[in-house]
Amino acid sequence: MSVTLRDVAELAGVSAATASRALDPTGSASSATRERVADAARRLGYVGNTAARSLRTCRSDTIGLLVPDVRNPFFTDLAYAVDKAASAAGLTVMIGNADEDGAAQDRYLAALERHRIDGLLVVPQGGATPGLRRIVETFPTVAIDRDAGLGVPVVASDSEAGMHALVDHAVALGHRRFAIVAGPQSTSTGRVRLDAARERLAHHDIRLSDGDVIEGDFRLESGLAAARRLLDHDPVPDLVVAADALMALGVLAVIRERGLRPGVDVGLAAFDDNPWFHVLDTPVTVVAQDTTVLARRALDALLRRIAGEDVDVAPIPTTLVVRRSLGETTTVKENAHE
Amino acid sequence: MSVTLRDVAELAGVSAATASRALDPTGSASSATRERVADAARRLGYVGNTAARSLRTCRSDTIGLLVPDVRNPFFTDLAYAVDKAASAAGLTVMIGNADEDGAAQDRYLAALERHRIDGLLVVPQGGATPGLRRIVETFPTVAIDRDAGLGVPVVASDSEAGMHALVDHAVALGHRRFAIVAGPQSTSTGRVRLDAARERLAHHDIRLSDGDVIEGDFRLESGLAAARRLLDHDPVPDLVVAADALMALGVLAVIRERGLRPGVDVGLAAFDDNPWFHVLDTPVTVVAQDTTVLARRALDALLRRIAGEDVDVAPIPTTLVVRRSLGETTTVKENAHE
DNA sequence: CTGAAAGCGCTTACAG
DNA sequence: CTGAAAGCGCTTACAG
Incomplete structure (x- = not known):
């Protein structure tokens, strides 16, 4: 339906593979090709398809953020700060509101899982629900603000x-x-x-x-x-x-x-x-x-967890x-x- | 990496196609098959992959919501209400914060486009940015609260x-x-x-x-x-x-x-x-x-737009x-x- | 009701 | 630096 990489490649007179590399800053392509492809993409109004990309790469460039109550100003601020930090890192964040309701939390978590998020940032509700336990085993996870004994790094104020x-x-x-x-x-x-x-x-x-x-x-x-x-x-x-x-x-x-x-x-x-x-x-x-620092540290920690590193976060003043x-x-x- | 439909199908002793239909409430499958497949899915902890599904179906079951300032309680409430209404309809919402910044808004809109959202709910910033004009032409869109002359239905209070x-x-x-x-x-x-x-x-x-x-x-x-x-x-x-x-x-x-x-x-x-x-x-x-009504009407209108219907929304008391x-x-x- | 086949749009070893 | 090919995990006409 919309413009695909093939269309761009054709217009630029190269293969789809080359077009893909030319559009990737780290891909190998001659600068002439790079230019022709970029040009074709611009002229066609090409916008990559994340579904196709993440199906191929097994990365969604999306993280989940689960908070207990978005309407509590503290969490609104936190969500804002996380979104800002994540955008700066080229990540999309899916915000979910547990809403004091374990079932709602698990429904939301299931959606995140279907979306194959790269990782999860969570402010856990009191007890960990089955859905939360499950996702913690499945995806890199970092807790923010609260420690629910999930065995994941916790980023919190002192x-x-x-x-x-x-x-x-x-x-x-x-x-x-x-x-x-x-x-x-x-x-x-x-x-x-x-x-x-x-x-x-x-x-x-x-x-x-x-x-x-x-x-x-x-x-x-x-x-x-x-x-x-x-x-x-x-x-x-x-x-x-x-x-x-x-x-x-x-x-x-x-x-x-x-x-x-x-x-x-x-x-x-x-x-x-x-x-x-x-x-x-x-x-x-x-x-x-300091919600900004909280968010940044949490995102940092999550990125490190995604990369498979161990992390240990000091309490935030x-x-x-x-x-x-x-x-x-x-x-x-x-x-x-x- | 994770459990796929093929795995489920194998365990249930059917083809992937049949497994897919059995898992789909509207798909045709004998109730015996339906049960065996559901069972296999449960035992394997199968969770569908939205990327694969939406690549195939051209639907993402995701809508975008763009607000000017999430930290303004009115928009926090609105976002909450939209998320609630959308969840009830089985839709995921990607919330974006324009943050009084046209460039940030367009960056966010580009991300939505890459995700091939099914539709967009937007509270437009003052003037329409290039990114907004573009997306309005590309995706079914409904404006909430504000009318920016985008030529889309507007759901707003009286x-x-x-x-x-x-x-x-x-x-x-x-x-x-x-x-x-x-x-x-x-x-x-x-x-x-x-x-x-x-x-x-x-x-x-x-x-x-x-x-x-x-x-x-x-x-x-x-x-x-x-x-x-x-x-x-x-x-x-x-x-x-x-x-x-x-x-x-x-x-x-x-x-x-x-x-x-x-x-x-x-x-x-x-x-x-x-x-x-x-x-x-x-x-x-x-x-x-009434943010709840605003959200519901807006979602309704968007769903109708997505279905290709014309919509006309009365001001909300x-x-x-x-x-x-x-x-x-x-x-x-x-x-x-x- | 079920299966085989095709294909959605990408990326990435593999050759060259 | 570039291309052909394979394949990510699904869904859906097409046959049967």
Whole structure:
């Protein structure tokens, strides 16, 4: 139907094989041929057919990216960054949204498999589904953000150092009564952030009792629900730390709903930054992750896995972005070296 | 390398052709054969190869979706909805981010062409780039949200009715001095929303002078910049209407930056809803678009175009979501019928 | 209902 | 540097 390499070859007066080589920068062809073929291709509006090419080469130049919830700004950003990095490397990315649903995740994974992706970047949902286990055995895979014990390299922020820095900062400001809206304990990020907070608080001789921690699911509504319970405490906590931006937004709403002043009557801090956080009525102090670096490192690691190399990725430093929700004045503190 | 249809056929004791038909629900095969083949496929872990299939059938079962800015929540939502609708129809979608950059858009479009997508859904950037014009001639295409005069069906919200409802609502509340942060006038949505506001205001005997309208680019920063100029006016406007959610967020920040109370000293309203709008300190009154319906209609239209049918899509009704940024109490008003 | 055969559009050893 | 040939994994008329 459309223009094929044969058409180009004919117009250029060479064989299809030669046309193929001439179009390939690394193929051997005289510069005269190269020019004639390029010319013919241009005149005919030739566009290579990836299906034919990948059937022949067993490479699709396509990678998959599976995230739990594309509408969570952190993952939107991550997907954006991955797409950018991959495009720069000449790779196409197929983005899939697990959507908090194991079956949906597996359906999507099956599609990736049919497309014979060269490799997979995945932010695993809590437990690994059968489909995920299967694909991990079949394709080079790198996990981003979360470690689900899949036995693949994991590219993630140094959540521990980030949380330590945040706790230190809050304690230095005089906060003592901490309340935490944790992430799902079925995810490594949910666990690590909570454990790191506990640990660092203990270091400051602060103990968290059971009622001080409520587990959310990284979404807005769960932040709302958790905050309502946390702010029922008497006395009210000095501050609430949320394990992600969306839950923090929920906490902020509840603080106001109670007639309390955020940053004055109750502090708020969160993991993950958000383009809108600095324009909120109370700019939120956060531990920011660098999605660009996360994406680049992950893609690097995946490319190396595809090439059969072993990879080992160091945790990626976070940044403590001090704003005003803990009652401070604005500055940015790097905590790369913890 | 991986399991092929031949392997399945051998194990099942039939020819590859029969195996192919047995696996195809519409292919003719005895139920005994069907079972044996399905069994063999299961045991071998057979997964079809889309490259081979689409090379043969000239269908990729893949569509492209090109948006101007994936990180704008409206487009994130739209992409999510399109992906969901497409998955349900057994289609894979390749999402591309033009990223406010014509060259990036064309690079992405070229990739889609190499993949021989079955059709394209596009939210066109201002002017049509060469790559876009080309692809529109080559593949069935449907525009979503914006009309760039490409000569393809356009699936969009009824911005005009939505803006009329919003203006009527604001006027009924007593607002008279309007200021507008418009969308880029190079986009149809930017133009239609502004024209509709002007028109409806005139109907209420309100005229906008030049300084009352500032053109933004649908992003946060432009809302910030526009609001700073708009709020320099003396007297300050009764309200600011923003052409999208991100710019509205910027306006809200500036209102507070000036020490004014949103919804009390200055009203705010916007086009597009946003999951976070209802938890802001001042819940914003908006004209909400239904991205799910938009996506479904667009996919429907595209499928019909692919089938060679003519399509004609009616504008999709918006919803006026009354919150408190104009000084009201909360209710939702449908304005399906203007 | 089933099989043999052809062919989709490429790339790549193999010769020359 | 170039060409002829084979083949990647499917699907689908064509016979039977």
